[in-house]
Amino acid sequence: MSTDPQKTSSSPQALEFKSSTFSVPVLVLFNNSLQHIEQQLQEKIALAPDFFKHSPILLDLQELNKRNLDVPLAVLVKAIRELNLLPIGLRGGNAVQNRQALELGIPVHALHGGGSSQENAKTKTLAATPEQPAPNEDASTLLITQPVRSGQRVYSHGDLIVLATVSSGTEIMAEGNIHVYGSLRGRALAGVQGNEKARIFCSDLQAELISIAGIYKVSEDLSKEFRHKPVQIYLQDHSLIIKEI
Template identity: 60%
Template sequence: MSTGTINSQKTALEFKSTSLTVPVLLLSGNDLPAIDEQLKEKVAQAPEFFRNSPLLIDLQKLNAQNLVLDFADIVATVRSHGFMPVGIRGGNEQQNQVALAMNLPVHSLHGSNTPLISKEPAKQPLPTPEPPPSTPAASNVENKLITQPVRSGQRVYAKGDLIVTATVSAGAEIMAEGNIHVYGSLRGRALAGVLGNAESRIFCSDLQAELISIAGTYQLRDDLSQHAPHKPVQISLANQKLIIKEL
């Protein structure tokens, strides 16, 4: 009697498209010591936010001014401050070749951004892709409920609204395409409207965040120190400025 074999091995992997937020370092000058010093100052403002953060290096402004900067040098500089470069954007042919030789991918100029690290004012709105038209029953809207604490190092993403009934620890990051509700203390980073929805809001019971952002406009911890903790607040965006009101 002949016997056959049945391949019961399960698929070990799959590729899926997704929306990820990556900080962008937009260089507008080639003074490496100045870049090094400003990176140091930026990291000091929110060390937990920038520690081991992925970083996309954007050279389009630099090259538009015909300024020369060795790409390997800038990679070494950002790594010295704890960043993890994940690619280059807006580079010329020589810079792109150097990036590929360093196993860093070359990205298109088209795509979404999270907060820029640049010489420009930190609270300016960030370029975002055109948001899709909203419909009452959009099938891709997925609200998410988190009932456990979001611990340091964890990242949570919601395609709709994100509701957290526990604490968001320092070093944690929560992101939503819609609104964010935090019923515990918010000590980490909260980014609402990450695809450009300026109508998104952040609600929390206790604002002690490292960073808050709506549609790319953000504030760091130092900007939030004037707001008393342990009080519920609502954060909205108006005239390219974050408005924080007690509830």
């Protein structure tokens, strides 16, 4: 049966593939005890329940496999999902784990650069950025003049400047620096492609989460002395430093 080319070409467009960049928390496992994993996940989630609720995560098994520690992947994924986290990928797995992941409907991500995923004790991995590309100096600055409302997400391939309030429940991300000239109440992630020189500047710090190059702090970790004050935030020795402006 032949297809009428005219009918095919005149059909309304139903879909389109587009490239996109977004941040995803990476769950790096160092111990294969499901009891300890579940307990510590509950503790982390309790610190920022709104941030972690229904959050997509990438599972990283590289450190477990370096230590020859096996983990029942199906049981692990079930436990993670019961905590309202959504595994969307696996990296650092062996052949058996990769096959199991695909059987569970979880895509397998290749590791790049041969680097270790072991983190400093003060470092918390947030963005799935195994490579550390150089900052894009040609990227344009994105200027936002209206308030960023709850539920909105904003991404800039260069610097991001917001001349108004960033409300709770929002997420603003930039590959470069972030400047907020109103109150910062949502989540701010600078240097999301690995730019450790990126900084966050805001006139009124009330953030739910701040992050630079994947190293982050949630609101409970922020000292009260910096709340409601103009500050700058930057990385030093893999730790977030907050200073008044």
